[in-house]
Amino acid sequence: MDPINFGKAYNAIIDDISNPYLDILNFLELNEDGFREGSVPLPPVVVSPEKSEDVAKKNKKMKMEGRIVFVTKSEVEIMDDGFKWRKYGKKMVKNSPNPRNYYKCSSGGCGVKKRVERDNEDSRYVITTYDGVHNHESPFVPYYHHSDASTLQPSSSSTTT
DNA sequence: CGTCTTTGACCGGCGC
């Protein structure tokens, strides 16, 4: 099966992620026509770097520097978002018949984590949670949000495995 | 041979 390529839309959202005052939830919905971008008012999901310290003091479990939740309507949960992830765990959660997968960014020094699971009630949806902000660009950089990208090529075909 | 998955073990927090 073909991995989904978030591509440009994802990078656009990454731009938003770097905004510490982001208060909306971005999502992509995959339908017959392709991806549809959207946003809804955000529940307490994204924590700014400053706020995260406060939160961390109150709740050590939430020491993330930013948390983004994607809800994607998709058959497969393997999504190529331009970063390289190494799976480090899988768990069955009590409330859901679906397993939860844990990934870590495989770039050294970048401890961004990612959690992927299916909606426990509507398994057509994949919930992807990103914890943290990358301290580096995408290793593949298939799309660019900087203007000097003209010299680069979207990596012939797909190096994205 | 290096890299990444798989999988059970392990661990810390929390409620009882």
Next chain:
DNA sequence: GCGCCGGTCAAAGACG
């Protein structure tokens, strides 16, 4: 203190 629960580790294997 004990057991549940969610998150992580790490050894072994798969895979290129």
